[in-house]
Amino acid sequence: MKLVLASGSPRRKELLGQLAFLNTKADVPFEFEILAADIDESHNSAESAEEFVLRLAKEKALAGLALYAAEHGTEEQTVVLGSDTIVVQGETILGKPKDEADAAAILASLSGQSHRVMTAVALTDGSKTVSKLVTTKVQFCELTQADILAYIATGEPMDKAGAYGIQGLGGNFVEAIEGSYSAVVGLPLVETRALLCEMQVL
Numbered sequence: 357m358k359l360v361l362a363s364g365s366p367r368r369k370e371l372l373g374q375l376a377f378l379n380t381k382a383d384v385p386f387e388f389e390i391l392a393a394d395i396d397e398s399h400n401s402a403e404s405a406e407e408f409v410l411r412l413a414k415e416k417a418l419a420g421l422a423l424y425a426a427e428h429g430t431e432e433q434t435v436v437l438g439s440d441t442i443v444v445q446g447e448t449i450l451g452k453p454k455d456e457a458d459a460a461a462i463l464a465s466l467s468g469q470s471h472r473v474m475t476a477v478a479l480t481d482g483s484k485t486v487s488k489l490v491t492t493k494v495q496f497c498e499l500t501q502a503d504i505l506a507y508i509a510t511g512e513p514m515d516k517a518g519a520y521g522i523q524g525l526g527g528n529f530v531e532a533i534e535g536s537y538s539a540v541v542g543l544p545l546v547e548t549r550a551l552l553c554e555m556q557v558l
């Protein structure tokens with residue numbers, strides 16, 4: 357069986373590598389290939405944040421499977437993992453910042469407040485698709501304008517949902533977290549491990 361990670365995210369690669377390393381089914385880590393599948397990530401106003409993030413994870417997995425099959429054929433059974441992370445504050449969905457001004461506005465809105473980080477994971481082999489949504493509550497400390505500008509100047513916020521990385525300098529602003537740390541980074545480890553078992557990868 358072939359496992360493919362349909363993601364361009366270095367965080368997801370590292371986290372899946374962590375799951376692969378502790379492979380209890382065999383003595384060796386399981387191997388996986390990486391194939392970044394590009395999909396339209398626009399939000400449809402009729403869907404909830406939960407429906408949105410789950411839909412994107414499934415679409416990434418299915419697009420990755422189609423891409424992989426087009427490149428390698430369909431003889432070998434292939435399982436593809438897709439995932440998506442969004443930050444939700446109140447009713448507002450915050451994806452990746454469009455530019456630095458947007459990052460500053462997002463960080464100002466997170467300052468001193470709590471928000472939810474939703475990460476969905478989907479695995480598909482074409483006939484069976486399994487998925488899981490994990491929601492984590494994150495409390496930010498108060499940020500000054502100087503904090504926000506200094507953080508943006510590091511470049512870290514620009515490719516991350518909610519304009520921060522808890523695993524990096526953004527961790528300086530996280531006062532409390534309730535839920536899954538790895539889900540905030542981009543891939544919930546416990547839940548992904550269970551899905552890999554369900555698809556018989558692990």
Ligand SMILES: Cc1cn([C@H]2C[C@H](O)[C@@H](COP(=O)(O)OP(=O)(O)OP(=O)(O)O)O2)c(=O)[nH]c1=O
Pocket residue numbers: 362363364365366367368392393416439440441442443452473515516517518520521522523526540541542
């Ligand atoms: C909140 C938060 C998000 N992120 C990242 C995880 C995701 O990579 C990114 C959210 O964007 P996504 O669209 O979920 O993922 P991506 O475009 O980076 O990768 P792909 O679609 O190819 O899988 O934000 C962190 O690294 N740390 C954090 O604390």
